[in-house]
Amino acid sequence: MINKIISINEAIEKVQDNMTIMVGGFLANGSPESLIDALVASNVKNLTLICNDTGFPDKGVGKMVVSKQFKKIIASHVGTNPETANQMNSGTTEVCLTPQGTLAEKIRCGGNGLGGFYTPTGIGTEAEEGKEKKIINGKEYIFEMPLRADVALLKASVVDKKGNMVFNKTTKNFNPIMATAADLVIVEAEKIVEVGEINPEHVMCSGIFVDYIVGGGK
Amino acid sequence: MINKIISINEAIEKVQDNMTIMVGGFLANGSPESLIDALVASNVKNLTLICNDTGFPDKGVGKMVVSKQFKKIIASHVGTNPETANQMNSGTTEVCLTPQGTLAEKIRCGGNGLGGFYTPTGIGTEAEEGKEKKIINGKEYIFEMPLRADVALLKASVVDKKGNMVFNKTTKNFNPIMATAADLVIVEAEKIVEVGEINPEHVMCSGIFVDYIVGGGK
Amino acid sequence: MNEKAVIAKRVAQLLHDGDVVNLGIGLPTMVANYIPEGMDITFQSENGFLGLGPAPEQGKEDCELVNAGGIPSSIVPGGMFFDSATSFGIIRGGHVDATVLGAMEVDEKGNLANWKIPGKMVPGMGGAMDLVVGANTVIIAMVHTQKGKPKILKQCTLPLTAKEQVNIIVTEMALMRVTDKGLVLEELGPEATVEDVIAATEAKLIISPNLKRFGLDE
Amino acid sequence: MNEKAVIAKRVAQLLHDGDVVNLGIGLPTMVANYIPEGMDITFQSENGFLGLGPAPEQGKEDCELVNAGGIPSSIVPGGMFFDSATSFGIIRGGHVDATVLGAMEVDEKGNLANWKIPGKMVPGMGGAMDLVVGANTVIIAMVHTQKGKPKILKQCTLPLTAKEQVNIIVTEMALMRVTDKGLVLEELGPEATVEDVIAATEAKLIISPNLKRFGLDE
Numbered sequence: 099m100i101n102k103i104i105s106i107n108e109a110i111e112k113v114q115d116n117m118t119i120m121v122g123g124f125l126a127n128g129s130p131e132s133l134i135d136a137l138v139a140s141n142v143k144n145l146t147l148i149c150n151d152t153g154f155p156d157k158g159v160g161k162m163v164v165s166k167q168f169k170k171i172i173a174s175h176v177g178t179n180p181e182t183a184n185q186m187n188s189g190t191t192e193v194c195l196t197p198q199g200t201l202a203e204k205i206r207c208g209g210n211g212l213g214g215f216y217t218p219t220g221i222g223t224e225a226e227e228g229k230e231k232k233i234i235n236g237k238e239y240i241f242e243m244p245l246r247a248d249v250a251l252l253k254a255s256v257v258d259k260k261g262n263m264v265f266n267k268t269t270k271n272f273n274p275i276m277a278t279a280a281d282l283v284i285v286e287a288e289k290i291v292e293v294g295e296i297n298p299e300h301v302m303c304s305g306i307f308v309d310y311i312v313g314g315g316k
Numbered sequence: 317m318i319n320k321i322i323s324i325n326e327a328i329e330k331v332q333d334n335m336t337i338m339v340g341g342f343l344a345n346g347s348p349e350s351l352i353d354a355l356v357a358s359n360v361k362n363l364t365l366i367c368n369d370t371g372f373p374d375k376g377v378g379k380m381v382v383s384k385q386f387k388k389i390i391a392s393h394v395g396t397n398p399e400t401a402n403q404m405n406s407g408t409t410e411v412c413l414t415p416q417g418t419l420a421e422k423i424r425c426g427g428n429g430l431g432g433f434y435t436p437t438g439i440g441t442e443a444e445e446g447k448e449k450k451i452i453n454g455k456e457y458i459f460e461m462p463l464r465a466d467v468a469l470l471k472a473s474v475v476d477k478k479g480n481m482v483f484n485k486t487t488k489n490f491n492p493i494m495a496t497a498a499d500l501v502i503v504e505a506e507k508i509v510e511v512g513e514i515n516p517e518h519v520m521c522s523g524i525f526v527d528y529i530v531g532g533g534k
Numbered sequence: 535m536n537e538k539a540v541i542a543k544r545v546a547q548l549l550h551d552g553d554v555v556n557l558g559i560g561l562p563t564m565v566a567n568y569i570p571e572g573m574d575i576t577f578q579s580e581n582g583f584l585g586l587g588p589a590p591e592q593g594k595e596d597c598e599l600v601n602a603g604g605i606p607s608s609i610v611p612g613g614m615f616f617d618s619a620t621s622f623g624i625i626r627g628g629h630v631d632a633t634v635l636g637a638m639e640v641d642e643k644g645n646l647a648n649w650k651i652p653g654k655m656v657p658g659m660g661g662a663m664d665l666v667v668g669a670n671t672v673i674i675a676m677v678h679t680q681k682g683k684p685k686i687l688k689q690c691t692l693p694l695t696a697k698e699q700v701n702i703i704v705t706e707m708a709l710m711r712v713t714d715k716g717l718v719l720e721e722l723g724p725e726a727t728v729e730d731v732i733a734a735t736e737a738k739l740i741i742s743p744n745l746k747r748f749g750l751d752e
Numbered sequence: 753m754n755e756k757a758v759i760a761k762r763v764a765q766l767l768h769d770g771d772v773v774n775l776g777i778g779l780p781t782m783v784a785n786y787i788p789e790g791m792d793i794t795f796q797s798e799n800g801f802l803g804l805g806p807a808p809e810q811g812k813e814d815c816e817l818v819n820a821g822g823i824p825s826s827i828v829p830g831g832m833f834f835d836s837a838t839s840f841g842i843i844r845g846g847h848v849d850a851t852v853l854g855a856m857e858v859d860e861k862g863n864l865a866n867w868k869i870p871g872k873m874v875p876g877m878g879g880a881m882d883l884v885v886g887a888n889t890v891i892i893a894m895v896h897t898q899k900g901k902p903k904i905l906k907q908c909t910l911p912l913t914a915k916e917q918v919n920i921i922v923t924e925m926a927l928m929r930v931t932d933k934g935l936v937l938e939e940l941g942p943e944a945t946v947e948d949v950i951a952a953t954e955a956k957l958i959i960s961p962n963l964k965r966f967g968l969d970e
Contacts, residue, residue, distance in 0.1 A: 099792045100770045124581045124618070125604035127597070150618065151658070177657025178604070186656070195656070198580065199622025199664035203430070206619040211844030211886055212421070213450065213457035216431030219626060219664045222645075222697025232431065234461065239431035243452065255598075260794075260830045267517070267599040267615055268607075271582050274617045278845055294829030299485070300518060301832035304802050306772045306794060306847055317574045318552045342799045342836070343822035345815070368836065369876070395875025396822070404874065413874070416798065417840025417882035424837040429626030429668055437844060437882045440915025442868075473816075478576075478612045485817040485833055486825075489800050492835045496627055512611030519614035522584050524554045524576060524629055 099293070102261055102311045109284050109312045110136045113249050118146040120205065120247040120276040125151055125178060126158025128269030130253040130286035131316050134161055144169045148205070148247055150198065150272055151175040152182040166190070172245070174198035197225055200242055202275060208244035209278025215242055250280035253315055254303075257287035258294070261308025262301045274303035283308050286315040317511070320479055320529045327502050327530045328354045331467050334387075336364040338423065338465040338494040343369055343396060344376025346487030348471040348504035349534050352379055362387045366423070366465055368416065368490055369393040370400040384408070390463070392416035415443055418460055420493060426462035427496025433460055468498035471533055472521075475505035476512070479526025480519045492521035501526050504533040535750070537677060537706035540723060543568040544748050545634055545675045545704050554578055556625070556665055557586075558635035559603045562675050565634055576612075578630055580661040582621050585613020602661065622661070625668040633669035635662060636676045637703075639690045642737035644700040644712035646674065647692035659695060666696035678705035684736040686710070686717070707731050709748065716740050722747050753968070755895060755924035758941060761786040762966050763852055763893045763922050772796055774843070774883055775804075776853035777821040780893050783852055794830075796848055798879040800839050803831020820879065840879070843886040851887035853880060854894045855921075857908045860955035862918040862930035864892065865910035877913060884914035896923035902954040904928070904935070925949050927966065934958050940965050 110133065113119060123129030138161050147168045152175075153160030160179040162168065168185075170192040176182040185191035196204070197219045207215055216239035220226050230241040252273045254263035263285060265273055277283055285308050328351065331337060341347030356379050365386045370393075371378030378397040380386065386403075388410040394400040403409035414422070415437045425433055434457035438444050448459040470491045473484035481503060483491055495501055508531050535543070538561050546568035549555060556578045557563050566588070569575050577586035579601045586601060587608035595606035609615075616624075624630060639647040646666060649659040666672050679685060686703060703710045708731045709721035719731060719739045724747070732739055753761070756779055764786035767773060774796045775781050784806070787793050795804035797819045804819060805826035813824035827833075834842075842848060857865040864884060867877040884890050897903060904921060921928045926949045927939035937949060937957045942965070950957055 124602075125600070127581070127600050127604060151660075173658060175658035175660040177655075183656065193656075195658040197659050197663040198618070198661040199626055199668075202618035202622050206841070207433075209845050210841035211436065211846055213434030213436065213452040213455065215425075215433040217626065218429065218431065219667045220696075221667070223659075223663060223694045224650075225659070225663060234431040237431065258830060262830060262832060265615075267596065267609075268579075268582050269598050270615055271618050275619050278841065278847065298801075298803065298827050298831045298833060304832050304834075304842075305830065306802060306842070342820075343818070345799070345818050345822060369878075391876065393876035393878040395873075395878075401874065411874075413876040415877050415881040416836070416879040417844055417886075420836035420840050424623070427627050428623035429628055435844065437885045438914075439885070440863075441877075441881060441912045443877070443881060476612060480612060480614060483833075485814065485827075486797075486800050487816050488833055489836050489839075493837050496623065496629065516583075516585065516609050516613045516615060522614050522616075522624075523612065524584060524624070 102259065102308060103290065104310045104312060106132060106136050106312050106314065109133060109310055110140050112282055112284065113137060113142050115142055116144045117248040118148065120148040120250040120280055121159045122252040122271065122273035122276055123150065123158050124271040126153040126160065128253050128265065128271050128273055129153065129158040130251045132314055133251050133284065133286050133312060134159060138162055138165045143167050146170040148172045148245060150201065152179040154178050155181055172196060174201050202272065204242055204245040205279045206275045208246040209275060212244060214244060216240065217242055245279065247280040248282065250276040250283045252277055252283065252285040254285050254287055256289045256291055256296060257285055257311055258291050258296050258305065260293050261285060261305025261311055262296055263303040264296060264300060265302050270302065277303050277307040284310045284312060286312050288315040320477065320526060321508065322528045322530060324350060324354050324530050324532065327351060327528055328358050330500055330502065331355060331360050333360055334362045335466040336366065338366040338468040338498055339377045340470040340489065340491035340494050341368065341376050342489040344371040344378065346471050346483065346489050346491055347371065347376040348469045350532055351469050351502065351504050351530060352377060356380055356383050361385050364388040366390045366463060368419065370397040372396055373399055390414060392419050420490065422460055422463040423493045423497045426464040427493060430462060432462060434458065435460055463497065465498040466500065468494040468501045470495055470501065470503040472503050473506045474509060474514060475503055475529055476509050476514050476523065478511050479503060479523025479529055480514055481521040482514060482518060483520050488520065495521050495525040502528045502530060504530045506533040538564060540706045540750065541675050541704050543750050544709060545673055546570065548673060548702065549573065549575055549632060553631040554629060556580060556630050556633040556669065560636050562634040562636060565675065578624065580621050580625060580665065582618060583609060583613055583615045585610045622664050625664050628668060628670055630669040632671040632673055633665040634673045634675050635666065637674045637685060639685055639687055639692050640674050640700055640703055641687045641690045642717040644698045645690045646695045646700050647690045649695050650693045652693065662695050666699045672700045674700055674703045676705060678707045678734050684734060687736045688738065707734060718742050719745065724748060724750065756782060758924045758968065759893050759922055761968050762927060763891055764788065766891060766920065767791065767793055767850060771849040772847060774798060774848050774851045774887065778854050780852040780854060783893065796842065798839050798843060798883065800836060801827060801831055801833045803828045840882050843882050846886060846888055848887040850889040850891055851883040852891045852893050855892045855903060857903055857905055857910050858892050858918055858921055859905045859908045860935040862916045863908045864913045864918050865908040867913050868911045870911065880913050884917045889920065890918045892918055892921045894923060896925045897952050902952060905954045906956065925952060936960050937963065942966060942968065
């Protein structure tokens with residue numbers, strides 16, 4: 099069996115300048131805080147972030163916003179982190195706001211080999227600007243494209259050595275869909291267990307998506 | 317709490333002539349055999365079936381094929397039931413063959429409020445005939461529309477009184493996606509338990525999709 | 535009863551036994567406190583669960599069980615957790631019976647603006663655009679005016695959250711329904727007169743022939 | 753070794769440690785018996801699980817744990833179950849490294865026909881169209897000829913399963929690779945000569961300068 103467990107330093111070396119990263123979590127709930135802390139301590143910069151939101155200045159990916167590591171942010175909500183608004187207003191960071199359901203579906207689309215989808219969300223709003231529209235069965239829809247990243251950084255509660263994941267309660271959110279949609283997937287595990295310790299009926303996301311596992315998740 | 321439990325006779329009365337029904341199962345594994353038996357015994361006819369396959373002459377929806385209850389069948393595979401081929405060849409039943417992944421995604425699409433999606437599956441084959449195509453990021457895709465039914469007939473291993481479902485092993489297949497894509501959803505339960513008996517982390521499909529529960533599943 | 539309690543109680547009365555409901559942050563969350571005895575409502579939290587329960591006792595918070603505002607929460611028996619794509623599939627797919635949200639502006643056509651004040655505040659739409667398009671009934675719950683200025687307008691001036699999706703507006707002064715003919719004043723709050731409501735509303739109001747007062751003691 | 757065992761063993765050697773592999777019904781399932789010692793392969797079964805294991809002992813079959821052919825199966829430690837939309841998301845999303853299928857016809861451009869003989873047999877494509885488009889490497893494993901007639905053609909005559917998706921063809925006589933320049937004969941089976949292969953093949957074969965014999969004892 100291939101050993102997927104690496105150190106946190108080995109993990110963050112996979113994230114390089116100008117890459118696009120996806121980070122799991124919803125208002126930092128279910129975010130890989132140890133990986134984020136290590137990235138803040140690193141010099142990596144000019145990243146594009148795909149995340150539900152930009153967390154808080156002291157929690158989740160918000161810490162990387164404060165340390166100015168993103169040139170572009172694709173998120174559904176940035177209101178809990180004033181630093182994101184500062185960088186957006188000063189023009190140092192490009193912020194693309196996307197409806198939450200559309201963001202989740204774009205990521206699933208990218209991970210599932212689909213070319214795009216039509217959603218009714220955002221019709222008649224700024225969210226439709228510049229996008230193709232189509233009337234299907236008498237109703238108007240917006241065409242949305244798949245979204246993928248170079249690296250996905252996830253957090254799971256229990257991970258077996260093959261990378262099979264269990265997420266505790268509301269920490270699931272974007273983690274399992276991002277697992278499918280990046281060229282390289284790194285999961286921060288709160289607890290690493292042997293293969294077979296997780297009941298196959300209770301695995302929430304397969305280890306086939308996971309390239310590397312980092313222990314010591316908080 | 318609304319009582320969702322009804323008798324099998326009450327359940328099959330919801331299925332009326334000319335309706336479109338979805339039936340869970342994959343080669344009859346995870347199919348609601350009791351509901352199917354009751355429908356065979358009923359006089360309902362001219363139904364449109366949406367199912368992965370047509371099972372076997374003596375197992376799964378195949379029994380309803382034998383009793384000539386379908387005017388149209390949408391499935392990915394009918395090779396295990398010679399009666400389907402007979403009816404297709406004699407022109408008494410229209411059979412629309414759809415790639416399995418496309419069928420699953422069309423049902424999910426119908427249940428998730430999306431207007432359609434683009435898949436690469438079937439490009440250059442009969443599956444693309446009559447369908448819009450689009451080149452996205454240099455690759456060719458087929459446009460597929462959502463699929464919904466009047467009634468979905470599902471099978472679950474454990475169901476609580478709100479309709480929350482657990483599917484044993486490979487009986488999951490099309491059941492949880494069909495739960496989202498019909499106007500009326502009836503689940504045949506092998507075992508009915510009280511609300512709260514299923515750990516919320518282990519519920520596989522929510523009871524909010526379920527209108528009626530029938531006991532006595534095999 | 536203070537004005538927010540009046541609004542929350544009247545909104546709660548609009549729900550039906552068995553409904554699935556999503557409550558926005560702020561005033562709408564108060565609706566949960568006024569669900570009539572014996573009515574079974576399932577609350578959906580778009581960050582990933584069904585069965586949102588009351589806030590936990592102080593000291594018993596679980597930081598991995600939070601609502602869409604990131605606030606520690608609880609799950610009731612019969613609930614379940616899911617990822618963000620599933621969560622918005624539920625919302626967009628019409629499986630949420632009602633969503634209750636606040637508004638910066640709402641107009642007589644049912645347009646809603648609650649996510650952006652250009653040049654001033656751009657928090658992002660989060661899940662609001664999906665919720666307003668996806669939920670079967672969209673209820674706006676808010677104080678009637680903002681610092682004495684009307685929020686119920688002939689036409690929204692701020693960027694829209696959704697076009698023509700609002701069904702009912704409930705304030706401390708009135709219950710209004712968006713219809714093909716315009717905005718109908720159906721009920722008056724405990725202390726308001728028709729003249730008060732007209733004076734506090736920019737939108738043209740059609741006075742219902744069956745105009746009555748909130749029945750908060752029912 | 754009989755000819756089917758020769759094919760299965762040579763195909764097994766094409767796989768890589770850590771691969772996710774889907775094996776079609778029939779001859780391809782035999783590949784699982786020849787995985788080299790120490791190589792960790794995860795088998796995907798499109799009816800809804802990862803970690804397909806060997807057939808259970810007689811009398812220990814679980815009718816709710818079957819493979820995509822409906823045959824009682826087993827799950828190995830580290831596996832998991834999922835619904836059909838997830839299953840084909842895995843397949844279409846490029847998360848299956850290799851798929852091994854049989855063919856009625858395959859041609860020098862990599863076209864494949866294995867789902868329909870018009871007017872004679874129309875079983876349906878099942879999951880084959882998705883598998884062939886989605887898997888990173890498509891391996892055809894089949895006996896070289898059908899009753900002495902070539903199955904490896906200049907151009908398929910039957911309705912296609914997929915256009916230009918086949919990468920490697922393994923028969924008891926040869927291993928051939930589909931390239932931009934045409935079909936390259938890279939290896940000979942234990943008993944075949946180049947002349948034998950050419951005589952049994954309608955497609956034009958490019959003989960590799962590095963032509964060698966199957967190394968089945970490695």
